[in-house]
Structures are given as C-alpha cells and as structure tokens.
Amino acid sequence: xxxxxxxxxVTRIEGHLRIDVEVENGHVVKSWAxxxxxxxxxxxxxxxxxxxxxxxxxRICGVCTTVHAIASVRAMEExxxxxxxxxxxxxxxxxxxxxxxxxxxxxxxxxxxxxxxxVVSATKANPVTAARFAEGISDWEGNSxxxxxDTQERLKTFVGSGQLGIFxxxxxxxxxxxxxxxxxxxxxxxxxxxxxxxxxxxxxxxVLGSKTPHIQNLAVGGVSNPISLDSQSVLTIERLLEIKECxxxxxxxxxxxxxxxxxxxxxxxxxxxxxGAGVEEFLxxxxxxxxxxxxxxxxEGGFLHGDDLAGFKKMSGFGDPYFTEGVAxxxxxxxxxxxxxxxxxxxxxxxxxxxxxxxQEEGKYSWIKSPTFYGRPAQVGPIASVLAGLATGHQPxxxxxxxxxxxxxxxxxxxxxxxNLNSTVGRHAARLIRACVVYENLLANWNLLMKxxxxxxxTTFNKPTFPKGEIAGVGQVEAPRxxxxxxxxxxxxxxxxxxxxxxxxxxxxxxxxxxxxxxxEVALLGTPVADSERPLEPLRxxxxxxxxxxxxxxxxxxxxxxxxxxxxx
Amino acid sequence: MSKTIVLGIGNVLLSDEGVGVHAxxxxxxxxxxxxxxxxxxxxxxxxxxxxxxxxxxxLVVIDAIRAGQPPxxxxxxxxxxVPAFFKTKISPHQVGLSDVLAALTFxxxxxxxxxxxxxxxxxxxxxxxxxxxxxxRLDKVLSLVVGELAACGHPATIRT
Numbered sequence: 001x002x003x004x005x006x007x008x009x010v011t012r013i014e015g016h017l018r019i020d021v022e023v024e025n026g027h028v029v030k031s032w033a034x035x036x037x038x039x040x041x042x043x044x045x046x047x048x049x050x051x052x053x054x055x056x057x058x059r060i061c062g063v064c065t066t067v068h069a070i071a072s073v074r075a076m077e078e079x080x081x082x083x084x085x086x087x088x089x090x091x092x093x094x095x096x097x098x099x100x101x102x103x104x105x106x107x108x109x110x111x112x113x114x115x116x117x118x119v120v121s122a123t124k125a126n127p128v129t130a131a132r133f134a135e136g137i138s139d140w141e142g143n144s145x146x147x148x149x150d151t152q153e154r155l156k157t158f159v160g161s162g163q164l165g166i167f168x169x170x171x172x173x174x175x176x177x178x179x180x181x182x183x184x185x186x187x188x189x190x191x192x193x194x195x196x197x198x199x200x201x202x203x204x205x206x207v208l209g210s211k212t213p214h215i216q217n218l219a220v221g222g223v224s225n226p227i228s229l230d231s232q233s234v235l236t237i238e239r240l241l242e243i244k245e246c247x248x249x250x251x252x253x254x255x256x257x258x259x260x261x262x263x264x265x266x267x268x269x270x271x272x273x274x275x276g277a278g279v280e281e282f283l284x285x286x287x288x289x290x291x292x293x294x295x296x297x298x299x300e301g302g303f304l305h306g307d308d309l310a311g312f313k314k315m316s317g318f319g320d321p322y323f324t325e326g327v328a329x330x331x332x333x334x335x336x337x338x339x340x341x342x343x344x345x346x347x348x349x350x351x352x353x354x355x356x357x358x359x360q361e362e363g364k365y366s367w368i369k370s371p372t373f374y375g376r377p378a379q380v381g382p383i384a385s386v387l388a389g390l391a392t393g394h395q396p397x398x399x400x401x402x403x404x405x406x407x408x409x410x411x412x413x414x415x416x417x418x419x420n421l422n423s424t425v426g427r428h429a430a431r432l433i434r435a436c437v438v439y440e441n442l443l444a445n446w447n448l449l450m451k452x453x454x455x456x457x458x459t460t461f462n463k464p465t466f467p468k469g470e471i472a473g474v475g476q477v478e479a480p481r482x483x484x485x486x487x488x489x490x491x492x493x494x495x496x497x498x499x500x501x502x503x504x505x506x507x508x509x510x511x512x513x514x515x516x517x518x519x520x521e522v523a524l525l526g527t528p529v530a531d532s533e534r535p536l537e538p539l540r541x542x543x544x545x546x547x548x549x550x551x552x553x554x555x556x557x558x559x560x561x562x563x564x565x566x567x568x569x
Numbered sequence: 570m571s572k573t574i575v576l577g578i579g580n581v582l583l584s585d586e587g588v589g590v591h592a593x594x595x596x597x598x599x600x601x602x603x604x605x606x607x608x609x610x611x612x613x614x615x616x617x618x619x620x621x622x623x624x625x626x627x628l629v630v631i632d633a634i635r636a637g638q639p640p641x642x643x644x645x646x647x648x649x650x651v652p653a654f655f656k657t658k659i660s661p662h663q664v665g666l667s668d669v670l671a672a673l674t675f676x677x678x679x680x681x682x683x684x685x686x687x688x689x690x691x692x693x694x695x696x697x698x699x700x701x702x703x704x705x706r707l708d709k710v711l712s713l714v715v716g717e718l719a720a721c722g723h724p725a726t727i728r729t
Contacts, residue, residue, distance in 0.1 A: 044582050044695050056697075059582050059612055106616045110672055158675050195676055199620040214612045 002029065003532045007539065017508065017547055018359075019520070021538055023529045028538065031517075031524035033508045034359065035368035042352045045498045050076045050466065050490050051220045057486070057500065058214055065214050066099045066205060067479040068500070071486040074294075076220040076464065078319045079473025079490055083292040085459040088222035090449040091208055091235075093288045093298075094243070095215065096477065097442035098204035101250055103480035103546070104435040105201065105258060108428060109194035112543040115536065116265050117179060117187040120172040123156050125181035134186040137264065137411065140256035142193045143186070151189040171536040176528075179268055187264075190257050197253035200246040204442075207239055222461035227453055244446060251439055262432040263404060266425050267413025275527060276424030276541040278507070278519030279377050280306045282384035285323070285485075286315055287478035288441045290448070294318045298441045299385065300392040301478060303373065307418035312391030318476050327485070327501060330370040331355075333363065333510035343513040344372065347487035348472050350499035370512035371501050377518045380482030380506045381545065382430035383421050389437065390418060400436040404429060424523070427544040466493035479503055481546050507545050520545065571605065571626035573721055574680070575714060576618070578611040578632050578666065585690030585703045589631040592686075592710050599711065600725040606718060618669050627721045628680035629714055630666070634687035641702040642689040643709050651683045682721070686713050 002024040022030040045053045054072035058065040070092055077084060084092075127148035134143035171177070179187070202212055208225065209215025217224050225235045266273065281303070288298035295317045302314040303326075315323055328344035331337065337355035338345055345351060357364045370377070378384075389397025405416040408429075414420075421430050475486040481503035489497040509518035523541050530537070577593030580586045593608050602608065609621050622628060630651075636644055673679040688710060691700040699707070715725045 044697070056582065059580060065612065065614065065617075102617070106619075110616060110668065154675065154677065192676055195619060195672060198616070199623075202617060202620050211610075212617060214610065214614075 005529070005532055005535050005538070007535060017542070019524070019538060019542055020359075021524055021527075021529070021535070023532055026528055026530065028524050028527045028529060031521045032361065032365055033368075033510065033518070033520035033524075033542075034366040035504075035508055042350070042498050042500070045495050047494050047496075050079075050488065050493070050495055051464065053488070053495060053498070054218050054220070055216075057498075066095060066209070067477045067484055068486070069215060069218050070096060071475040071477045071479075071484050071500070072488075073218050073220045073475065074318060074477065075473045075475030075486040075488045076490070077473070078475060079471045079488060080220075080464055080466070082221055082464055083462055084289075084294065085222050085457075085462060086290075086292060086452050087225075087227060087449060087457060087460045089289050089292070089294075090445045090452065091217070091223050091225055091460070093290075093445040094442055094449070095205055095208050097288070097438045097445065098201050098208075098246075098250075100438045100480045101254070101435055101442070102198050102201035102205065104431050104438075105194050105198045105250075105253070107480075107546045108258060108262070108431070109191045110198075111546070112428070112540075113187060113191060113261075115540045115543055116177070116269060117191075118172055118174075118177040118184050119155065119188060120159060121177070121179075121181045122184035122188045123152065123159060123181075125152065125185035127152050127185065130182035130185040130189075133182055134189075138256050138260040140253075140260065142189060142257065147189050148185055151192060152185055154192075155185075155188055171534045174534055174536045175530050176536050176540075183264065183268070187261065190261055193253065193257060197250055197257075200249045200253075204243050204246050204250075207243055208235075219461055221464045222459075225460055227458045227460060240446070240450060247439075247442055247446060251443070254435055254439055258432060258435065259404065260407065262428055263407035263411055263413070266404075266408045266416070266429055267411035269425055270414045272425040272540065273414055273416075273420045273423045276427070276523045276544060277422045278379040278383075278523045278545075279517075280422065281373065281376050281378040282387050283373050283378035283380050283483055283506070284384040284388045285476040285478050285483050286317060287385075288445065289318075298444065299397075299437065299478065300388050300394060301385065301483070302388055302391075303378070304387055304391060307387070307422075309387065309391040309418060312388065314388075314392065319474055323476070323485075324474055326373045328372055328375075329499075329501065329505075330372065330513035332370070332513040333365055334369050335364050335367050336369065347474075347485070347499040347501055348489055348497060350487065350497065352499070364510075366508075366510040368505055368509050369501075370509040370518065371506055372512055372516075375514075377509065377512060377516050378506055379422070379519045380503050381427070382434040382482070383427060384482060385478060386421060386430045386433050387418060394437075396437045396440050397433065400433045404433060424541045424544045431546070466490060468492055470496065482506065504545075504547060508547060520547075571722060572607065572624065573605060573627040573629070573718060573723055574607045574609060574622060574625040575602075575629045575631070575718070576609045576611050576622070578613070578630065580613050581697055582695065583693050584696045584698060585688070585700050586633050586693050587697075588633045588688045588690070588699060588703055588707075588710070591699055592631045592707060592714070595707055596711055596714060599728055600715065601728055602718065602725050603723045606723050606725075615666070616669060616672075618666070619672065622669060622673060622680065623676075623678045625680040627682045627717070628684070629717045630683065630685045631710060631714065632685065632687055633690045633693075634685075636687060636689055638689040640689055640691040641700075641706050643706055643713065644687045644689070645713060646685040646687065648683065651685050684717050686710055686717075 058069035284301035286297035577589035
C-alpha cells in the first residue's frame with residue numbers, strides 16, 4: 001500500500017516547482033519533479049541585435065540575473081572569437097564570485113537551514129549554554145552570550161506575534177529534527193548574521209555592476225566600467241578599496257561561521273551523507289578566466305563518473321567541442337514538441353514549441369526539458385565543481401575539503417569522501433567548499449585588477465564586429481547552481497536562434513527520451529518519510545540542490561484560494 | 570527624515586507582468602522625487618532585494634497581481650492585507666518578496682508600512698511592451714504612488 005504525496009509548490013525556492021513522491025513502508029519508491037512554469041526567453045531575443053541580448057536575458061530569472069548576463073556576452077564572444085580585455089575578465093570574475101557567495105550564504109541560511117534547525121525549539125534554549133557551545137567550536141564574534149540572549153528575545157517576540165512568515169512553513173517539532181535547543185539557538189543567531197554577510201557580497205556586485213538586481217555594466221567585448229584613478233564617476237581606487245573591505249567581511253563570516261555551521265550540520269545528521277545521491281555523472285565548466293582568450297582558468301571543469309577522479313575528462317576552455325558536441329535535449333516528458341519529432345535536439349538547433357497536456361505520470365509532466373551529456377543525464381552544481389578540483393589537484397579545493405573533514409571529525413561526525421559528497425548533506429558541504437574556493441578567487445581577481453591598473457592598463461572593452469553570414473557560439477558559466485550554457489546562432493548580425501540550458505534544467509528535468517531520471521528524481525528515491533502529512537525529508541533533499549525554477553514564467557493559473565478581498569480603483 | 574522606497578517588480582519579458590518595472594521607470598521620468606525617496610527596479614529578483622529594503626519607513630510595491638478583478642484593474646492594499654495577499658499566491662513574485670519581508674521582520678528591519686499598488690494584467694504573453702489597456706492605466710498607478718508619497722511626507726513634483 002503506497003501513499004502519494006504532492007508538494008506543490010515547494011516553498012523557500014525561487015520559482016515554482018512541484019514534487020510528487022510515492023511512499024511505501026516509510027520510504028520514497030517513485031518520484032516526479034515538475035517545473036510548473038514555461039520559459040520563453042528564447043523567442044524574445046530572436047532577430048535582435050546580439051549586443052543587446054544580455055540585458056534582456058538577465059530578466060528571465062529571479063536569482064541568477066548576473067550569470068545569465070555573463071553567459072550571454074560570452075556566447076557572442078565565443079561566436080566571434082573576440083578577445084576580452086584583462087580588466088574586463090577580472091571585473092566579471094569578481095561579479096560572478098561575489099554573486100556566488102551571496103547565493104550560497106542565502107541558500108544555506110535563509111532557504112535551507114530551516115530544514116535542519118528547529119526555530120521554535122530555540123526559544124527553549126539556555127543562552128549561556130548555547131554561547132559556550134558556539135564559542136567552543138569557533139571564535140566567530142557573533143557567538144557571545146549577549147548575542148544568544150538578544151537572538152532568543154527577538155525570536156520569542158517574533159514567534160509570539162504569530163507573524164511567522166517564512167517560518168510558518170517549517171515543520172517544527174518534527175521527529176527528523178535532531179539539534180538540541182542550544183544548537184538551534186546558535187543557528188538562528190547565525191541566520192540573522194547571514195543577513196548582514198549577504199549584504200556585503202551583494203554590495204560588491206552593486207559597486208561593480210552599477211546596479212543590483214540586474215547589473216548594467218556588461219558589453220559584448222568587455223565591460224562598460226571606465227577605469228580612472230582620479231575621476232569620481234568611474235571605477236576608482238577608492239571604490240576598489242571599498243570592495244576590498246566587503247571581501248574581507250564576507251571572508252570572516254565564511255570561514256568562522258558558515259564553515260563551522262556546515263560542519264555542525266554534517267556531524268549532527270550523519271545519515272544524510274548517505275541519502276539523497278543524485279545521478280553519478282558530474283559535469284562542470286572551467287571558470288574564472290585569467291587571459292584574454294579564455295584559455296587559462298582559476299578553476300577547472302569537465303566530466304567524471306562517480307568518484308573516479310582518475311577518469312576525469314577536462315574541458316580545455318569555453319566552446320570545447322567535447323562539451324558542445326555532447327549536449328542534447330529531449331522533450332519526451334516535457335510540455336514541448338519538436339517539429340520533426342526527434343528524440344533530442346542539440347541546443348543550436350533547439351526549438352521551444354509548447355505542447356501542454358496536463359500532469360501525466362507516464363507522459364508529459366513538466367515545463368523543463370531533459371538535457372543529456374552524451375546520452376546520459378548529468379549532475380551539475382557544487383559537487384561537480386569540487387570533484388573537478390580534486391581530480392585536477394587544485395590546491396585550494398583539496399585544502400578546504402581536508403579542513404572541513406577535520407572539522408566534522410572534531411565534532412564526532414563521519415568522514416567526508418568524494419563518494420559521499422553526492423548526498424543531501426554532502427551537497428551543502430560541497431557548496432561551502434566551493435564558496436571558500438570562490439572567495440579566494442574573488443580576492444585573487446581583486447589583486448590582479450589592482451596590479452593591472454597599476455601597470456597602466458585601463459582597457460575594458462574590445463569592439464565587436466558581426467560578419468555577414470551565419471556564426472554560432474556558446475557561453476559557459478559555472479553559476480551558483482552549476483553549469484549554465486547559452487547557445488546562440490547569429491545570422492547577418494542578428495540573433496537567429498537562442499537556447500539557454502540552465503543548471504536547474506539539468507537537475508530538475510523529467511525523465512529523458514530513454515526514461516532516465518535526472519538528479520531530483522534520483523535523489524528522492526529511498527528517502528525516508530516519517531510523517532506523510534509533513535514531508536520534511538524530501539524537502540531536505542530538494543532544497544539541497546538550491547532549486548531555482550524562476551528561469552521561467554508562470555503560465556499556469558495560480559489558484560486564488562484567497563481570504564483576501566480586493567477592490568478595484 | 571523618513572526613508573521611503575518605491576519598488577517595482579515584475580518580468581519585463583512578459584508584457585503586463587512587467588507593469589511594476591514599467592511604472593517605476595515612468596515614475597522617475599515624469600516626477601522629481603525627494604532625496605529620501607528611493608526607487609528600485611526589482612525586476613524578477615527575490616532575496617537579492619534584502620539590502621535594498623532594509624530599514625525603510627514606508628515601502629510602496631507596484632506589481633502585477635491576479636486578484637480576480639477585470640483586466641487592467643488597479644487595486645491598492647495596505648498593511649495586514651499585504652502579507653495575507655502574498656500568502657494567497659496571486660502574484661508570481663510573492664515567494665521572493667514575502668521571504669524578504671519575513672527575514673527583515675525577524676531582523677527588526679522591516680518597513681514600517683507596506684502599501685501595494687497592483688494591476689490586474691490583460692496578457693502575460695511574450696513581449697516587452699505593456700498591453701494598450703494596462704499602458705493606459707499607468708497614469709492612474711503613478712498618481713496613486715505619488716499620493717502615497719505625499720501621505721508619508723514626500724510630495725513629488727511633475728517634471729516640466
């Protein structure tokens with residue numbers, strides 16, 4: 001006898017995702033992930049000037065605006081084989097790094113910590129004990145008794161007011177919640193401090209990108225930030241020093257707070273290092289280019305199977321044929337149709353023609369397409385990036401993996417291995433390791449930019465010239481959620497085709513043309529469900545992917561189950 | 570001096586869905602606003618708005634909503650109606666914005682007052698222009714926003 005659970009919408013994510021699971025004897029035996037929104041950006045940029053596309057496509061998403069903009073300019077540059085000035089590379093790298101840190105901090109604290117932390121239990125904690133515990137595992141400044149008392153007061157007021165807001169959807173008192181009231185209180189204190197940390201990360205994006213959300217400073221061929229050592233209206237040394245201050249503040253939070261909290265969660269929930277494995281093929285792209293032709297990178301990317309680090313296949317750079325020839329998308333179970341009925345299409349030949357049915361378990365059930373890499377679904381995201389680092393002997397990756405393992409061990413937790421990173425808690429661990437590596441890249445790019453400007457190079461832009469005839473390009477970004485690619489065909493200087501294959505497409509896809517499930521569906525299988533009325537465990541696994549379904553639009557009619565009455569004016 | 574934020578949200582790729590963003594753009598083009606009024610084009614973002622909304626005394630949100638009203642209707646909600654409104658999922662953006670408001674509330678930095686000016690869309694089809702019907706209501710939306718600004722001590726003047 002099985003129980004069917006539908007979670008629709010999944011909350012604390014960006015966008016609209018529906019999850020269906022069938023539970024037998026307390027475990028998930030079947031699963032479906034369904035994107036409930038339709039994405040149409042591909043059509044809107046058709047026949048436009050390729051130089052304008054980035055500003056338009058960054059509007060498709062609620063969180064990843066920045067990475068869509070960067071992917072788009074990279075696609076045009078790849079098509080033109082256009083070099084990007086060093087200053088522009090460094091500035092883009094810093095924007096991407098800061099955006100990633102913002103995403104990872106907000107994801108861990110604001111969007112997923114509440115799956116592990118029982119906020120209501122924290123009201124019963126002894127603040128003195130909580131501070132003693134917190135100070136025992138980190139010398140973070142936000143662990144004092146005063147902080148714990150203050151946090152608890154705030155929390156009591158907030159809970160008492162009945163305005164639980166995001167907390168209203170939490171499964172407080174659920175049997176799968178295992179932290180003591182004191183550890184919960186520490187986590188709630190850090191939840192509040194993370195709101196400050198994300199601000200500093202966002203400020204970096206804002207100063208460099210001129211505006212956030214939706215940066216303004218990109219251009220095909222570089223960036224539009226004029227650099228001058230003495231003018232106030234442009235990127236000055238003063239602004240660069242302001243950025244450095246933000247970098248340092250984010251770094252302190254990252255190392256002393258986020259790092260320790262992830263270790264504490266891993267040590268407290270060891271069973272979740274063996275639950276929630278996604279598909280075992282990992283795909284990432286090299287990122288943080290440091291030369292004008294984008295052939296040298298601070299982080300490597302490529303493909304590997306399972307934990308076979310020796311078998312890692314490295315991507316040589318942007319537009320590597322190994323990547324472009326490997327990607328194809330199926331729509332067998334998606335609400336689209338291909339006009340010639342192909343099983344799969346390569347993105348440059350991609351089509352986006354809607355064919356809505358309704359939710360059909362064995363038929364079409366999602367607005368998301370099913371991408372594959374050489375015929376197999378792949379898991380993109382922090383695990384893929386960390387494994388690529390380990391496989392290529394990337395020192396910062398290796399160092400942070402070892403440090404985190406040691407910290408988890410010191411808290412009596414299990415060993416972290418390349419194999420168990422592919423799990424629900426392993427995904428949080430990998431995201432943290434990636435955040436630490438990205439932080440180092442942020443700092444390194446800041447230093448490179450300062451040095452390059454100091455050497456007298458003020459160039460930020462190479463003018464693109466679009467030829468007669470047809471060219472094609474791909475823009476790759478190792479975005480916060482993993483590999484993002486934009487595919488463009490340009491004919492006589494106008495966009496003739498455009499396709500975005502986003503990280504959540506790889507992860508949240510429905511089954512492909514051969515019935516192979518993608519990571520969300522795979523990861524849910526075997527998940528325990530203690531209480532089918534309160535399916536906390538499946539949510540833990542889904543949230544661990546940092547779902548972002550907002551690269552899409554709401555086509556479905558949202559039900560108005562309202563108690564609110566509104567009056568037209 | 571109190572700080573007031575006018576936030577326009579929406580997806581400008583989906584015609585009327587982007588009415589909030591179109592409205593804030595028109596607002597700064599047509600009016601001189603005081604220094605203490607901050608206008609934010611929030612686009613489609615969620616948690617990225619956190620720093621922008623911290624510590625505001627008044628927040629005026631402009632958004633496309635599905636309120637069961639005739640197309641191109643303009644509605645105004647205030648205070649308790651607003652969080653409740655976001656809970657009922659009649660706006661595509663409520664997930665992001667309600668999370669942001671809740672996080673700010675918890676931190677003690679929520680806006681003192683939240684007013685929502687909503688417009689019932691005519692179409693959500695692909696396109697970067699508003700439908701003529703909703704376009705024709707922009708003046709109404711702006712006059713409501715300017716009224717809100719005046720009520721919280723920030724009279725705006727029409728640019729000449």
